[in-house]
Amino acid sequence: MSTTAELRKPRQRVGDRVFAGATFTAGIIILLALAGVAVFLTLEGLPAIGAPADKLGGATSLLAYVAPLVFGTLLAAALALLIATPLSIGVALVISHYAPRRLAKPLGYLVDLLAAVPSVVYGLWGLAFLGVHLSPAYEWLDQHLGWIPFFAGPASTTGRTILTASIVLAIMVLPIITAITREIFVQTPTLNQEAALALGATRWEMIRLAVFPYARSGIVSAVMLGLGRALGETMAVAMVLSASGVVTFNLISNTNPSTIAANIALKFPDSTGLAVNALIASGLVLFVITFVVNFAARAIVARSQSEG
Amino acid sequence: MATTRTNRHTPEDTEMTTRTSRPPLEGETGTARHLALSQPRLPRWAPWLVAALSAAAALLICLTLGWNLVGGAVLAVVLFAIALPTWSRLVENSRAAKDRLVTTLVYTAFAIALVPLVSLMITVITNGIGVISGEFLTYSMRNIIGEGGGIYHAIIGTLLITLATAVISVPVGLMTSIYLVEYGVKNRVARTITFLVDVMTGIPSIVAGLFAYALFVLFFGEGVRMGFGGAVALSLLMIPIVVRSCEEMLKLVPHELREAAYALGVPKWRTILKVVLPTALPGIITGVTLAIARVIGETAPLLIIAGSTDSVNTNLFAERMMTLPVFIYYSYTQPGVPAEYGQARAWGAALVLIVIVMALNLLARGLGRLFSPKTAR
Numbered sequence: 001m002s003t004t005a006e007l008r009k010p011r012q013r014v015g016d017r018v019f020a021g022a023t024f025t026a027g028i029i030i031l032l033a034l035a036g037v038a039v040f041l042t043l044e045g046l047p048a049i050g051a052p053a054d055k056l057g058g059a060t061s062l063l064a065y066v067a068p069l070v071f072g073t074l075l076a077a078a079l080a081l082l083i084a085t086p087l088s089i090g091v092a093l094v095i096s097h098y099a100p101r102r103l104a105k106p107l108g109y110l111v112d113l114l115a116a117v118p119s120v121v122y123g124l125w126g127l128a129f130l131g132v133h134l135s136p137a138y139e140w141l142d143q144h145l146g147w148i149p150f151f152a153g154p155a156s157t158t159g160r161t162i163l164t165a166s167i168v169l170a171i172m173v174l175p176i177i178t179a180i181t182r183e184i185f186v187q188t189p190t191l192n193q194e195a196a197l198a199l200g201a202t203r204w205e206m207i208r209l210a211v212f213p214y215a216r217s218g219i220v221s222a223v224m225l226g227l228g229r230a231l232g233e234t235m236a237v238a239m240v241l242s243a244s245g246v247v248t249f250n251l252i253s254n255t256n257p258s259t260i261a262a263n264i265a266l267k268f269p270d271s272t273g274l275a276v277n278a279l280i281a282s283g284l285v286l287f288v289i290t291f292v293v294n295f296a297a298r299a300i301v302a303r304s305q306s307e308g
Numbered sequence: 309m310a311t312t313r314t315n316r317h318t319p320e321d322t323e324m325t326t327r328t329s330r331p332p333l334e335g336e337t338g339t340a341r342h343l344a345l346s347q348p349r350l351p352r353w354a355p356w357l358v359a360a361l362s363a364a365a366a367l368l369i370c371l372t373l374g375w376n377l378v379g380g381a382v383l384a385v386v387l388f389a390i391a392l393p394t395w396s397r398l399v400e401n402s403r404a405a406k407d408r409l410v411t412t413l414v415y416t417a418f419a420i421a422l423v424p425l426v427s428l429m430i431t432v433i434t435n436g437i438g439v440i441s442g443e444f445l446t447y448s449m450r451n452i453i454g455e456g457g458g459i460y461h462a463i464i465g466t467l468l469i470t471l472a473t474a475v476i477s478v479p480v481g482l483m484t485s486i487y488l489v490e491y492g493v494k495n496r497v498a499r500t501i502t503f504l505v506d507v508m509t510g511i512p513s514i515v516a517g518l519f520a521y522a523l524f525v526l527f528f529g530e531g532v533r534m535g536f537g538g539a540v541a542l543s544l545l546m547i548p549i550v551v552r553s554c555e556e557m558l559k560l561v562p563h564e565l566r567e568a569a570y571a572l573g574v575p576k577w578r579t580i581l582k583v584v585l586p587t588a589l590p591g592i593i594t595g596v597t598l599a600i601a602r603v604i605g606e607t608a609p610l611l612i613i614a615g616s617t618d619s620v621n622t623n624l625f626a627e628r629m630m631t632l633p634v635f636i637y638y639s640y641t642q643p644g645v646p647a648e649y650g651q652a653r654a655w656g657a658a659l660v661l662i663v664i665v666m667a668l669n670l671l672a673r674g675l676g677r678l679f680s681p682k683t684a685r
Contacts, residue, residue, distance in 0.1 A: 013575050013577075015575055015577045015578070016575055016576050016577050018577075019576075019577035019580070019581075020487075020491055020576075020577070022483055023483045023484065023486045023487035023490070023491060024487055024491065024492075024497075025483075026479070026480045026481075026482075026483030026484040026487060027483075027484045027487045027488070027492070027497065027498070027501045029480055029484075030480065030484055030501060030504070030505060030508070030547060030548075030551070031500070031501060031504060033544060033547070034504055034507075034508055036519065036523070037511070037515065037516075037519045037544070040519055040522035040523050040526075041515070041518060041519060041522055043522065043526075044518075044521075044522040044525065086417065087417045087420060087421055088421075089417075090413065090414045090415075090416070090417025090418060090421075091417055091418050091421045093414050094414055094415060094417070094418040098411065098414055098415065107418070109673075110422060110425065111421065112669075113425060113666075113669070114421070114424070114425050116601060116602075116665055116666065116669050117425075117428065117605075117662065117665070118604075118605025118606070118607070118633060118661055118662070118665060119513075119605065119606075119607060119608075120605065120607040120633040120636050120637055120658075120661075121428070121432065121605070121636070121658045121661065121662060122428070123637070124432075124636060124640055124654065124655070124658055125424075125427070125428045125431055125432070127640070128431070128435075128640075128651075129427065129428075129431045130424075130427075171421075171424045174421055178421075202403055202404060202406070202407035203407055203410075203411070204406060204407040204410040204411070205403065205407070207410075225510065228510040229510065231512070232510070232511070232512020232513065232514065232515065233512070234512065234513060234514040234607070234608035235607045235608055235611075235633075235637065239637065239640070239641065261512055261514045261608070264514050264518070264608075264612070265514060265608050265611055265612075268611070268612050269611065269612075269615070269616075272530070272531065273530075276530070279518075280518050280521075280522060283514065283515050283518040286512055286514070286515060287511070287512070287515045290510055290511065290512055290515070291507065291510075291511075293510070294506075294507045294509075294510035295507050297510075298503060298506045298507055301506075302503065
């Protein structure tokens with residue numbers, strides 16, 4: 001009797017218990033860190049609620065201070081995704097279906113290199129090269145398409161507009177969206193693709209009929225992850241954008257809405273007292289927005305994985 | 309990175325089969341007219357011909373109208389995207405024309421995506437290469453106004469903070485991934501951790517910096533700046549990357565190895581330390597190197613918590629500490645008078661940073677390839 005009981009319940013070794021405990025603790029540390037972000041930002045952000053106007057850049061309340069920044073953040077991220085999404089799907093298709101198989105891997109590395117460039121270098125390039133070279137295009141837009149509210153102008157001479165910032169953001173989120181979509185394109189069942197081709201479909205019809213329906217949820221979550229990155233990107237926007245904190249849909253002028261992240265980076269080093277608390281409060285808003293976006297994106301991924 | 313495509317058929321394959329023309333057999337000639345098995349196709353060299361023609365036409369128009377090279381390239385692509393589908397529609401059919409149009413668009417998207425990479429590399433290298441010198445790499449900016457000085461203090465700061473980040477992140481990340489793979493299989497805590505780690509990869513870097521500041525302010529008072537704070541902030545960004553890559557690598561270790569060790573009576577923790585980890589080590593090293601490459605270029609958190617200074621500071625726990633990304637930012641946006649020297653130093657530092665990041669990336673891939681036969685058996 002006693003031997004079977006021993007067999008059923010093996011002796012717990014001390015080393016095992018210590019090691020298992022250590023790994024479990026590490027996992028809990030991660031959860032605590034994530035909770036800590038929310039807790040500490042709330043602790044340091046709360047005092048800003050009653051802050052006077054001179055600490056809030058002239059805004060009458062914290063809400064009036066954060067609202068234009070949220071607008072700018074959403075506008076820049078939306079523009080960036082508008083540019084990046086079609087491009088990334090094209091790039092992912094080249095790597096997964098169009099390029100000769102021997103070339104596909106090196107081409108993938110090239111796109112990964114885009115993700116490896118530090119954001120401050122993107123900012124430098126956007127400020128010193130891209131903006132300067134885009135300003136003639138902005139003048140042309142202002143002259144010929146000025147009747148569209150987006151291009152009302154007057155065109156910026158330095159090119160440091162929200163459109164330039166969005167283009168830089170688009171370049172930065174492109175490798176993220178590409179990486180995820182191409183993984184999913186590659187996973188499309190070969191039989192479905194061959195069936196489409198066997199019925200006489202052209203390559204594009206095969207992709208539309210077999211690949212896109214399979215990859216739809218993957219593309220959606222990839223775009224949302226890209227959105228999360230675009231919302232939180234700091235340095236590129238802080239360096240490229242000539243921000244004045246207004247609310248406007250004019251994309252090519254000298255007065256641009258600022259974004260939460262860029263505003264923090266620009267103001268934080270020289271701020272003291274309640275102004276710091278206000279910046280932290282705006283950071284909390286950014287954290288909540290990106291957390292929700294990422295949470296939703298990951299939930300979509302997890303759901304599609306458990307279904308498939 | 310599963311780029312294994314076992315079987316892939318391209319329209320060329322179908323084209324080959326439909327185009328094979330054989331002499332008609334006896335009694336078959338009548339039916340062949342009614343039921344055309346092969347359709348007219350453009351020759352294989354058709355895209356190249358159209359490309360050459362549209363490039364030539366664009367060049368001609370550019371020269372006559374005085375446009376620059378970028379305008380010419382755009383025009384050439386537009387001409388190609390109109391001409392080839394039109395020709396295909398006339399000879400083949402509308403579906404084939406659409407296919408050719410999409411092929412053109414997809415490749416154009418790829419080319420557009422590579423333009424910034426090439427342009428950025430060229431800009432940084434041409435602006436930065438002239439600045440790099442022995443003095444630039446070995447002098448700090450202490451008491452420098454105008455010409456001269458260097459990035460020694462920034463390199464030291466970046467190395468120290470990144471090292472501290474790795475010292476915090478690698479044990480926590482590795483232990484967590486061991487828990488997820490070896491202990492927490494399918495339980496609720498492990499699923500929650502996996503999900504939240506994924507969500508954590510999306511935390512904006514500036515929020516990580518604010519978190520470190522908000523944490524350290526409680527202990528050191530307002531306006532705290534120290535290198536260790538930067539390491540804490542960067543760890544928040546690095547841990548999720550380490551967990552993800554280590555988890556993938558541990559999952560690749562064959563179960564037979566673990567079972568063999570258990571069968572010999574080896575305790576679980578020794579099995580993990582002596583069997584599982586050594587097998588997965590090359591992949592883990594690759595993942596950690598890539599994670600370091602990812603955080604070494606982070607700017608925003610260091611701007612907030614590590615601050616900026618002109619002198620060398622080797623103490624992580626006191627005073628401001630300069631880092632390469634922050635150096636680039638301040639040198640370019642606040643270059644001092646005259647501005648050209650500060651901006652030149654920014655380009656030089658950007659080149660150094662890019663070289664470091666690319667070297668880490670290549671090193672990671674090299675390590676992965678060097679050791680890969682061990683796991684991929």
